[in-house]
Amino acid sequence: MQTLTLRCTLKPTPEQAAALEETVRLFAEGCNHALRVAREHGEFRRFKLHHLVYNDLRSMGLSANLAVQAIARVGRKKGSRARFYQPTSCAFDQRTLSLRREDESVSLTTTAGRLIVPMKLGNYQRGMLKRARSVQGGVLTRGPKGKWYINLILRLEVPTPPTGGGKVVGLDMGQRYMATLSSGIQVSGGGVKSRRIHLRNKRAEVRSRLDTERTRGVVRLWERLTGREARFLSHTLHTLAKHIVDGLEPGDTLAIEDLTHLRSRTAKRGSVERHLHHLWPYARFRSLLEYKAALRGVRVVAVDPRHTSQECPRCGHTERGNRRSQALFRCTACGFQHNADWVAATNIARRAGSTGMGRCKPARILRVSSLHRLPSESPRL
Ligand SMILES: [Zn+2]
Structure with missing residues (x-):
């Protein structure tokens, strides 16, 4: 079983939208009250x-469940406490939210009673909802442009990977090529790096303007830019992980490096590099790979990353000079020569039990931006 959040767009009628608005407002008020008391x-x-x-x-008008959710939100985590809750979202549980598959809608308990709000689904969402064993609740949110979304929390059945057979594919990750697979496919970051530098510079520029002219317009711009780079990166990671996992069959094994060590290996100086480096979240990418792989019945194995780029896949000779x-x-010992990233990916695959050298052909290079069009789902991490 696996838990997954699926974001769906809601299509409320104007009356329903007003009720959602009121519910979210009251929920935030409840949270703020609880926060004050706490x-x-x-x-x-x-x-x-x-x-x-x-x-x-309860006397403010919150239902029993929403009151419990408000308390949960305020009492939740140490250290990351909000100073004030904005009326932009509201949590529902299994008693206050239910999915209606027959007409693609959700039933929500609001301050105006039970509402049945239609959803706008794409093929991805339909597929996920079909696979879902149960819906554990969800979070209602209002987007910046006033659109309403429901982030459904789904429980999915995970296939047991078939044992035996199946190929082992190694994955090498880097800065220049985001991913190189021992099966011969290489994904370049394309414009990813330059676009991130661009977004970062723009953000820094607006940040300095904030000191002198703190107008509503500048503050808004700053807030908008803050989210943009994070969303761009998140989308890139999802696209890449999906592409890698979709290329494997149930029963296959994906070998990756034990990522905690990768950071020190690629340590770079300079603020721009450092920024990109720290925002290349290996741990997040690994967990993305793991969850997508689990849904497909693919195993993920993390191997010792030492010298994966220096070891000869033909004779085993290991030396920096290779x-x-x-x-x-x-x-330097046997003269074997190949693309360095592919060699690393092949070594990673072998450490996870692959025999042979994989497909020893020139890498096929793809750009991450061309892997597929923007998905209708927007991933939450
Ligand atoms: Zn050799």
């Missing part, structure tokens, strides 16, 4: 907080 009493433990504010929240350049590998 601060006054210095008490953020959920149980204690419940006793302090539950009755207040790596002639960023792009070229040439064994």
